[in-house]
Structure formats: structure tokens, C-alpha cells
Amino acid sequence: MLLEKINQLGESHGHLRRGTGMVSGVVALTLALLCFLGVLAFHFPQYLTTPQLRKSYDVQTLRSVMYWAMVIAGSTALLNVVFGRVRWLSFAAFTLVALTLALGGHKVPVNDFPDHTPYIGLDWFILDLLGSTLIFIFIEKLFPLRRQQPVFRAEWQCDLHHFIVNHMVVGFILLATNLLVHQLFGWAVKDGVQAWVQDLPFPVALFLIVLVADLVQYWTHRAYHEVPALWRLHAVHHSVKSMDWLAGSRQHILELVLTRTLVLAPIFVLGFSKEVIDTYIVIVGFQAVFNHANVDVRLGPLGYLLVTPNFHHWHHSQDQEALDRNYAAHFAFLDHLFGTAVKADRKWPRDYGVLGDYVPVGFWKQLKFPFTWKG
Structure with missing residues (x-):
């Protein structure tokens, strides 16, 4: 009972x-x-x-x-x-x-x-779940975008399954990405370039690592939308219909490995210091969760420079003016520079998810989806 x-x-x-x-x-x-x-x-x-x-x-x-x-x-x-x-x-x-x-x-x-x-990364799962719930549920209740959206909204179980699995297999992800980065990009390492990067002042090096990573993230993300074979993977992430701190966890594990490999490649080749990389990881971890959160946060003119929840919510929208737009993860000016920023007369999108709603709900169904979809 x-x-x-x-x-x-x-x-x-x-x-x-x-x-x-x-x-x-x-x-x-x-x-x-x-x-x-x-x-x-x-x-x-x-x-x-x-x-x-x-x-x-x-x-x-x-x-x-x-x-x-x-x-x-x-x-x-x-x-x-x-x-x-x-x-x-x-x-x-x-x-x-x-x-x-x-x-x-x-x-x-x-x-x-x-x-x-x-x-398996049980400690990473415990610490991240505890920290994320304490921080982001509090922020969502303090600055809610959709006040009526409950903490346990529809399909939260699916996203929690993604959260659990992607954290538990962190060892596999780290091993796979490190192996791919060293195998594919080891030839590009130049000691002189790495020495120059490591001599940069910390604020300059931090700006550079975020910029380089986001440039790779932008074009990788754009490819996920424009290359049909890659969209099969990325559609899983876009299938979430309610935005909150847990929504960003819905991500196919193959996409996770591929994206991390491509983003880590220039970081490895350029040889940033451990302190700079650790700070970058904190920034990535916060933005990845915060920009999916159910929070009404906009930064005015700074919104043209930095990616905010408002900017990224548009990327997840089904609204026609938002399709295949707002690819950047950190610097919004990249989308303005490359002509892919959303232009809308409303502050926030109406609906989220994949247009046509053809991605099944459930972790295992979504794991198989890229290989079984007939679209």
C-alpha cells in the first residue's frame, strides 16, 4: 500500500x-x-x-x-x-x-x-539535484513568469529521468568526450599558443574562453536545426512543453557527448588554465539551468549582449517567428551578428515544444526516437 x-x-x-x-x-x-x-x-x-x-x-x-x-x-x-x-x-x-x-x-x-x-556519478547527482532545487525553485517562486505553473508540472518525470541518467553516466560522458577531443584534435595543440593563452590576465582569459566556446556552441546548435540527421537528436531537447529549471535536462545522451566534444576541443587546443576552465564550468552550469527556468527576468539593453531566460525561451517556442532562432548559449550578440535573433512584437512566446508535437514522452522512448522516427 x-x-x-x-x-x-x-x-x-x-x-x-x-x-x-x-x-x-x-x-x-x-x-x-x-x-x-x-x-x-x-x-x-x-x-x-x-x-x-x-x-x-x-x-x-x-x-x-x-x-x-x-x-x-x-x-x-x-x-x-x-x-x-x-x-x-x-x-x-x-x-x-x-x-x-x-x-x-x-x-x-x-x-x-x-x-x-x-x-557512476551518484555524488554529482546528489549535489546537483540538491543545489539546483534549493537555488532555482526559490528563484522561480521569487520571480515567476507563469505563476500558475506548478513545481511538479506535466512531464516533470520524463525530465527527471534525463537528469538522473545524464548525471549517473557522467563517467562515460567524460571518458567519451576526453577520448574524442584528444584523438581528433591533439594534432592542433601548439605549445606557443597555449603559453600565450595561459599568460593572459584572468578576466581576459575568462571572456575569451566563453566567447570561443559560444562560437562553437552557436554553429553546432545551428547545425542541429539545419541538418536533418542532427535534428533527430536535438528534437528531443525541444520536445519539452513547459519551461523550468528541469527542462534543460531533457537532452539525448549522444547530443550531450557530441556537443561537449566540439565545445571542449578549442578549450583543449588553446590550453586555458584550470582556474579559467573551472570558472567557465560554473558559468555554463548556471546559465544552462537558469535560461530554461520559469522566471520573468530580462536585462533591458543588456539583453542584446547576454543570453537571458527571455532570449532562450524564444528559442524553445513553437511560434512561427521563433523557429530556428536564438542559438547562442552565452552571448546574445552572436545571433544579432549572424542574423538569427528573434524579432517579435511580444515580450514572451506563447507555446513551447516541437511544432507538430511528434516526439514521444518518456526517457526510453526519447532515447530510441532518433533511430525510429520515420519523419
Whole structure:
């Protein structure tokens, strides 16, 4: 009965009724689930954590985050049980917290372990999901574009599946892109050019890396729209009908590998410093989510320079004046320069998705779509 109710909740969409304990219950269950996954990552770091991330984060900070997440999830679930609100949901959250504690909770020791093992990016999934929900749902509620759009809008399950899979197979993606970049573009590396790039002042180097990456992104993105074989992949991303922080996760894994390879190629060839690349990754990560978000944010004249949610929402529109427009990921002036910027008499588009709505809903169906579509 409990699993059936949780399954029904996972398959539903719409607003959560306030005052019933549903909102706090879902928050408690989500935190409890992330804590449970976190304790598994502590037990099996060699298989469940990303080597690149291990070197970046502080384990003690993660232990503190897990501790407080368990406290919030457990106390919220307990209060809901005491006040008789959605007890089945609260019981599920409390059970997960108890399992996490039984497995050692935030105190699980992490001893030495082999570094070169096959892995899935469970830590990357946990941190990104927790950070994204805390930051972007808050921003969407603070500056909403479509006020009536719920957090759990239609088809959110499909986009969450894309989010999970694309994060879990981060090892495969990194391995594939690094291999392709080195194999295809290793010949272009010039020590003198790399030395010159690494001597640039940090702000100049940061501007250059974003500009170079966005130029590649622009023409790659344009090719996805203009080359039929590539559109088969990219149509999956465009099939989302509601824009929010999760919408950008809907992306075919082959497109993800191909785009990352092409964008990383000039970064590899030019030899930017680690500090510049790390800052660029932060910028990319934020813009990729923020520009899909359900937020009413425009920058006035700066909107001609930088890509904003308003600019990118038009790219996802079915409206006739928006088809095959607004390709840039960072600098909007590229579309104005190349003549592909949207010209519309309205501030925001009406409808989103693929014109004709021919892309199926569901992760596995969308994974197969480019190879089965008869269009």
C-alpha cells in the first residue's frame, strides 16, 4: 500500500495542496532519499563517486550537510505524523532516515580506496539535484513568469529521468568526450599558443574562453536545426512543453557527448588554465539551468549582449517567428551578428515544444526516437 501510494505520487503532476502536509512531506522524502543515497556513496566511494569531484569538495562539509538534511527530514516527518498529516508519506521519509542512520549516517568512515575503478556519478547527482532545487525553485517562486505553473508540472518525470541518467553516466560522458577531443584534435595543440593563452590576465582569459566556446556552441546548435540527421537528436531537447529549471535536462545522451566534444576541443587546443576552465564550468552550469527556468527576468539593453531566460525561451517556442532562432548559449550578440535573433512584437512566446508535437514522452522512448522516427 505504501509503495503504491508513493508510485501514484511519482506519476502525478499539478499543485501540491497546502495545509495538508504534502509540501513538507515531499521535501522530507526528497531529503531523506538524498541522504540514503549519500550514505551509500560514503560506503562505496570508489564506485559511486566522481574522481574529479573527490578532489574538489570537503568531506567534513558534506557530512554536515547530510547531518542537517537528516535532522530536517526526520523532524518534519515526525511532526507530520504527530499532527496526522499524510502519515504514509511521512512514514516513508522517516524510514529512509532510519535506514541511513542504521548504515552509519554522516559518520561513515572513508578509508583509502582505489582511484581507477568504473563508477557512476551518484555524488554529482546528489549535489546537483540538491543545489539546483534549493537555488532555482526559490528563484522561480521569487520571480515567476507563469505563476500558475506548478513545481511538479506535466512531464516533470520524463525530465527527471534525463537528469538522473545524464548525471549517473557522467563517467562515460567524460571518458567519451576526453577520448574524442584528444584523438581528433591533439594534432592542433601548439605549445606557443597555449603559453600565450595561459599568460593572459584572468578576466581576459575568462571572456575569451566563453566567447570561443559560444562560437562553437552557436554553429553546432545551428547545425542541429539545419541538418536533418542532427535534428533527430536535438528534437528531443525541444520536445519539452513547459519551461523550468528541469527542462534543460531533457537532452539525448549522444547530443550531450557530441556537443561537449566540439565545445571542449578549442578549450583543449588553446590550453586555458584550470582556474579559467573551472570558472567557465560554473558559468555554463548556471546559465544552462537558469535560461530554461520559469522566471520573468530580462536585462533591458543588456539583453542584446547576454543570453537571458527571455532570449532562450524564444528559442524553445513553437511560434512561427521563433523557429530556428536564438542559438547562442552565452552571448546574445552572436545571433544579432549572424542574423538569427528573434524579432517579435511580444515580450514572451506563447507555446513551447516541437511544432507538430511528434516526439514521444518518456526517457526510453526519447532515447530510441532518433533511430525510429520515420519523419
